[in-house]
Amino acid sequence: MYTGKVESDEHDLRKYDFPLVDIPRLNCMDPQVDELIKSKKPVVLTGSNLVGAASKWDLDYLEKNMGNGDFTMFVSKGNQFKFFDEKKLVEMDSVSGAHIKNRPRKEYIRPAKRCTIKIQDFAKRIREWKDGDERIYLQQALNSTSGASVVQDFIRFRWDWVTAKQKLHNWGKLTYNLLLVGLQGNVTPCHYDEQENLFAQIHGHKRCILFPPEQFGCLYPHPVWHPHDRQSQVDLDNPDYERFPKMRDLHGFQAVIGPGDVLYIPIYWWHHIESVIPEKYTVSLNFWYKAGPVGEVEYPIKGYQKVAIMRNVEKMLAEAMQDPEEVGELLRTMVEGRFS
Numbered sequence: 001m002y003t004g005k006v007e008s009d010e011h012d013l014r015k016y017d018f019p020l021v022d023i024p025r026l027n028c029m030d031p032q033v034d035e036l037i038k039s040k041k042p043v044v045l046t047g048s049n050l051v052g053a054a055s056k057w058d059l060d061y062l063e064k065n066m067g068n069g070d071f072t073m074f075v076s077k078g079n080q081f082k083f084f085d086e087k088k089l090v091e092m093d094s095v096s097g098a099h100i101k102n103r104p105r106k107e108y109i110r111p112a113k114r115c116t117i118k119i120q121d122f123a124k125r126i127r128e129w130k131d132g133d134e135r136i137y138l139q140q141a142l143n144s145t146s147g148a149s150v151v152q153d154f155i156r157f158r159w160d161w162v163t164a165k166q167k168l169h170n171w172g173k174l175t176y177n178l179l180l181v182g183l184q185g186n187v188t189p190c191h192y193d194e195q196e197n198l199f200a201q202i203h204g205h206k207r208c209i210l211f212p213p214e215q216f217g218c219l220y221p222h223p224v225w226h227p228h229d230r231q232s233q234v235d236l237d238n239p240d241y242e243r244f245p246k247m248r249d250l251h252g253f254q255a256v257i258g259p260g261d262v263l264y265i266p267i268y269w270w271h272h273i274e275s276v277i278p279e280k281y282t283v284s285l286n287f288w289y290k291a292g293p294v295g296e297v298e299y300p301i302k303g304y305q306k307v308a309i310m311r312n313v314e315k316m317l318a319e320a321m322q323d324p325e326e327v328g329e330l331l332r333t334m335v336e337g338r339f340s
């Protein structure tokens with residue numbers, strides 16, 4: 001169980017140009033926990049036993065008990081697993097209307113290829129993996145086909161505790177739990193999700209770097225119609241300050257989480273997550289909850305609300321212009337020399 005400050009070199013952590021402060025680590029019964037969650041600030045919860053029933057979910061156990069399903073796996077030549085939404089290629093046609101259909105479809109580079117695999121084959125590939133091989137990352141929603149023992153373990157999660165959190169903080173419904181099994185060194189690059197996330201670490205350690213929604217301007221997300229919607233264009237591990245000068249203003253929060261820890265990643269908060277040494281692979285399970293109903297709007301509006309507004313403006317303009325390429329031109333015309 002990780003207990004020290006993050007500078008410890010037990011996980012051989014990469015150094016960054018931007019400052020990083022530790023995310024608070026609190027026992028789940030500490031009253032400060034609900035204050036932090038209420039104010040949409042990240043916190044590492046210890047002692048929740050949320051997924052205690054899954055503490056035995058190592059590769060051998062999963063191999064024997066995940067059943068015979070075809071599970072989703074991503075394969076990457078490098079160590080980055082940047083999410084690519086294939087649906088956007090279709091939606092973009094519908095968003096941008098007929099005439100774009102006959103334009104040459106920009107061939108997007110998919111940093112990670114999606115495929116399916118049996119858990120036994122996946123476990124074999126993890127065991128046999130060696131430096132230089134392409135990397136693999138199993139990312140599978142848990143459901144009733146996930147094998148009887150796994151389902152039994154799932155039922156024994158602390159649903160009382162987590163459902164009380166969901167209700168207390170007025171979150172929407174649990175959309176799903178994503179089981180994540182990845183190699184040491186795998187990175188999910190900087191992105192935000194439109195869901196509240198209780199991120200439970202089961203095996204191995206993950207270094208999590210988070211930025212608040214207010215730092216949107218420093219992280220240059222792809223446009224909403226892009227398959228990399230919600231993903232930052234910047235590579236924190238290989239910064240390009242020419243293209244993205246405001247990266248210099250980044251200041252982040254970090255935590256290394258280990259078995260039994262649960263990291264609260266607030267909705268719209270940016271996160272960059274790396275599986276770190278010493279274990280060869282990591283196992284995590286997230287709990288994604290839809291945003292709760294928007295109550296009384298308090299002014300001034302918050303950073304995450306500005307992100308939601310910017311997303312809606314981008315979508316509306318893409319619909320109106322019928323061509324996403326023209327949206328940038330229109331926004332520049334609107335802003336340049338007028339609002340400074």
Ligand SMILES: CCC[C@@H](CC(=O)O)C(=O)C(=O)O
Nearest residue numbers: 139180188193197273284286
């Ligand atoms: C596909 C989800 C990946 C996960 C990060 C990680 O553990 O690699 C994450 O970003 C999240 O739980 O929101």
Ligand SMILES: [Zn+2]
Nearest residue numbers: 191192193271
């Ligand atoms: Zn995420």
